[in-house]
Amino acid sequence: MKALVLAGGSGTRFWPVSRRQRPKQLLSLEGGPSLLQATVDRLQPLVDPSQVWVCTTVKLSAQVRQQLPLVPEEQVLAEPAGRNTAPAIGWSLHSMPADERDDVVLILPADHRIEDREAFLETLETAERIAREDDRVMTLGVQPTRPDTGYGYLELGPLIEPETGLRQVVQYKEKPDQATADRFVESGDYLWNAGIFLFRAGRLLELLQVHQPDLAQGLGEIEQRPDRIVELYPRLPSISIDFGVMEHLDEVFTLPLDCGWSDLGSWEALAEILPRDENGNVTKGDVVSIDCHGSVLFADAGTVAALGVDGLVIVKTGDAVLVVPKDRTQEIRKIVAALEDRGLTRLL
Amino acid sequence: MKALVLAGGSGTRFWPVSRRQRPKQLLSLEGGPSLLQATVDRLQPLVDPSQVWVCTTVKLSAQVRQQLPLVPEEQVLAEPAGRNTAPAIGWSLHSMPADERDDVVLILPADHRIEDREAFLETLETAERIAREDDRVMTLGVQPTRPDTGYGYLELGPLIEPETGLRQVVQYKEKPDQATADRFVESGDYLWNAGIFLFRAGRLLELLQVHQPDLAQGLGEIEQRPDRIVELYPRLPSISIDFGVMEHLDEVFTLPLDCGWSDLGSWEALAEILPRDENGNVTKGDVVSIDCHGSVLFADAGTVAALGVDGLVIVKTGDAVLVVPKDRTQEIRKIVAALEDRGLTRLL
Numbered sequence: 001m002k003a004l005v006l007a008g009g010s011g012t013r014f015w016p017v018s019r020r021q022r023p024k025q026l027l028s029l030e031g032g033p034s035l036l037q038a039t040v041d042r043l044q045p046l047v048d049p050s051q052v053w054v055c056t057t058v059k060l061s062a063q064v065r066q067q068l069p070l071v072p073e074e075q076v077l078a079e080p081a082g083r084n085t086a087p088a089i090g091w092s093l094h095s096m097p098a099d100e101r102d103d104v105v106l107i108l109p110a111d112h113r114i115e116d117r118e119a120f121l122e123t124l125e126t127a128e129r130i131a132r133e134d135d136r137v138m139t140l141g142v143q144p145t146r147p148d149t150g151y152g153y154l155e156l157g158p159l160i161e162p163e164t165g166l167r168q169v170v171q172y173k174e175k176p177d178q179a180t181a182d183r184f185v186e187s188g189d190y191l192w193n194a195g196i197f198l199f200r201a202g203r204l205l206e207l208l209q210v211h212q213p214d215l216a217q218g219l220g221e222i223e224q225r226p227d228r229i230v231e232l233y234p235r236l237p238s239i240s241i242d243f244g245v246m247e248h249l250d251e252v253f254t255l256p257l258d259c260g261w262s263d264l265g266s267w268e269a270l271a272e273i274l275p276r277d278e279n280g281n282v283t284k285g286d287v288v289s290i291d292c293h294g295s296v297l298f299a300d301a302g303t304v305a306a307l308g309v310d311g312l313v314i315v316k317t318g319d320a321v322l323v324v325p326k327d328r329t330q331e332i333r334k335i336v337a338a339l340e341d342r343g344l345t346r347l348l
Numbered sequence: 349m350k351a352l353v354l355a356g357g358s359g360t361r362f363w364p365v366s367r368r369q370r371p372k373q374l375l376s377l378e379g380g381p382s383l384l385q386a387t388v389d390r391l392q393p394l395v396d397p398s399q400v401w402v403c404t405t406v407k408l409s410a411q412v413r414q415q416l417p418l419v420p421e422e423q424v425l426a427e428p429a430g431r432n433t434a435p436a437i438g439w440s441l442h443s444m445p446a447d448e449r450d451d452v453v454l455i456l457p458a459d460h461r462i463e464d465r466e467a468f469l470e471t472l473e474t475a476e477r478i479a480r481e482d483d484r485v486m487t488l489g490v491q492p493t494r495p496d497t498g499y500g501y502l503e504l505g506p507l508i509e510p511e512t513g514l515r516q517v518v519q520y521k522e523k524p525d526q527a528t529a530d531r532f533v534e535s536g537d538y539l540w541n542a543g544i545f546l547f548r549a550g551r552l553l554e555l556l557q558v559h560q561p562d563l564a565q566g567l568g569e570i571e572q573r574p575d576r577i578v579e580l581y582p583r584l585p586s587i588s589i590d591f592g593v594m595e596h597l598d599e600v601f602t603l604p605l606d607c608g609w610s611d612l613g614s615w616e617a618l619a620e621i622l623p624r625d626e627n628g629n630v631t632k633g634d635v636v637s638i639d640c641h642g643s644v645l646f647a648d649a650g651t652v653a654a655l656g657v658d659g660l661v662i663v664k665t666g667d668a669v670l671v672v673p674k675d676r677t678q679e680i681r682k683i684v685a686a687l688e689d690r691g692l693t694r695l696l
Contacts, residue, residue: 016653286692288683288686288687288690290679290682290683290686302666302667302668302669303667303668303669303687303692303695304668304669304671305364305668305669305670305671305683305686305687306670306671306672307670307671307672307673307676307679307680307682307683308672308673308676308679309660309671309672309673312657312671314669314671316664316668316669318650318666319650319651320650320651320652320653320664321650321651321652321653321662321664321669322653322654322655323652323653323654323655323657323660323662323671324654324655324656324657325655325656325657328655328656331638331655331656332655334638334655335636335638335653335655338636338638338653339636339651339653342636344634344636344651347651
């Protein structure tokens with residue numbers, strides 16, 4: 001099996017630690033390897049680093065190569081521009097050797113966290129077998145642990161294989177409201193959409209041809225004229241693989257992943273995972289806290305000193321500090337937008 | 349008139365901006381000149397810089413000289429050790445030319461803020477005349493603007509000179525509780541003790557002789573053997589001028605100062621003085637605030653970004669950030685103590 005790691009993201013949710021030049025997937029938010037490194041590491045022995053492809057952006061490619069010395073350099077693909085996941089996946093599949101298109105490819109994001117590696121690999125192995133033997137398009141949905149309104153959901157059909165848990169995906173559901181999320185999770189018939197797919201490379205290229213002919217044609221042009229990629233790539237239609245392909249298919253299959261998955265979508269989400277002190281604080285780096293409760297105190301450089309604060313996220317880098325209540329970390333983008341408005345690009 | 353500026357303080361209340369090597373008096377908390385520079389500047393034309401003496405510590409003397417280029421270098425006195433105000437004043441008076449001991453000396457702290465310079469100078473001028481003509485020991489008390497429990501108070505006797513407001517100090521009162529402070533301020537018979545004094549140099553040396561004979565003797569030894577100051581100075585009794593001399597005197601006189609005085613005793617006190625934005629925030633430096641209210645956002649280096657915080661003090665330097673509720677800034681010393689315990693002396 002090959003793996004294609006999608007590592008082109010450039011979110012703002014971990015600002016000020018994450019920056020355009022150093023987005024979340026390149027960070028070591030818990031200490032140790034970066035999320036990208038952990039993503040590649042945990043695939044072994046199922047996928048050897050020599051079989052890993054990474055799709056990232058021109059800006060990030062040098063850092064990605066540096067972080068992944070075991071992945072062959074030419075397999076770190078650098079998009080000239082971000083055009084969402086369908087072009088990234090299509091282009092990456094085109095970049096793989098044409099005579100290996102019968103291989104199953106695992107597509108996965110570079111910036112998720114998985115606690116139970118054994119469970120993850122076991123599910124992957126089963127999914128690979130199904131994708132290979134039955135030529136099925138597989139997506140792995142995450143067994144929901146709470147009625148979260150921040151994720152898309154996969155609606156499941158009846159059980160096909162009791163021994164593996166294989167089911168068909170009946171429908172993709174956008175992020176629901178709370179009542180709907182409650183209903184989804186209670187029913188047991190929904191999984192979180194985690195953006196993890198498995199299929200034969202050739203199969204997906206055929207499906208792109210059918211459902212995104214413009215994209216397929218653009219990718220063909222790039223294959224003919226790789227020297228013109230900087231001009232051609234930005235013209236590819238910008239569309240996600242879910243919306244552009246998966247939702248059009250009559251048959252997508254899924255296995256439930258139950259492996260302590262988190263997309264680490266915010267400082268608050270990170271805080272849920274990291275160990276806490278006796279006052280419920282999560283601290284990292286050089287932190288002095290006195291009479292603080294339920295806070296995230298994160299010193300990426302220098303010292304964070306806090307006294308008497310409650311439910312705050314405080315993050316210090318060398319050049320900036322962020323202070324925000326834990327339940328408003330979704331609004332960090334407003335700060336990034338304000339910095340951008342004021343031309344403080346060195347902080348972005 | 350001569351002036352003696354006491355500039356040896358090393359408080360922690362403006363940490364992390366203030367440090368042992370850069371205490372409050374050397375800082376420019378509002379922008380512009382430092383508190384020390386402002387203290388010397390505002391004495392003109394009443395006291396020319398050539399008539400200014402500064403008593404500071406060995407550690408700080410180079411910075412003090414650099415900040416006050418118009419004050420003769422030899423008039424910046426460097427204590428080998430801090431021994432409180434009575435030794436500092438006594439030693440400084442001894443260091444002045446012996447044939448000028450009939451001059452009136454104004455003693456004042458280096459780290460206070462005065463808004464109405466004209467009013468200040470006018471009161472000083474009157475006080476100097478009284479100290480000189482009547483050889484009186486004068487202290488200037490600040491007209492209270494609120495029943496503050498953070499200051500000592502001077503209890504006043506009956507009015508002596510209606511045209512100047514001259515009154516005798518009946519008693520020194522330590523920091524009162526709230527009910528007492530209310531009563532003090534309501535009565536109109538109390539002033540805040542601001543640590544500002546005027547007297548003939550010779551007069552104070554006589555009083556030291558009477559009330560602090562050990563100190564007077566120690567100072568005499570230092571005058572005889574200035575080469576041994578490093579050994580002798582630390583042996584001087586450590587005592588304040590209030591407690592060691594003023595409270596023993598039968599007659600201390602005062603004029604009320606009404607000049608927008610503040611001792612800038614905390615970040616909260618500084619916030620009271622600085623201009624506020626439409627949400628009641630005080631900001632300095634590179635600050636992005638979104639939906640913040642009643643907070644102090646102070647970027648000494650780098651950027652402070654805050655969203656949705658209320659009543660907080662956030663102070664960032666290059667190497668540290670402090671976050672504390674505005675009404676708990678008195679507890680900053682706990683943080684400094686914790687840093688000391690952990691051996692983080694570079695932050696002190």
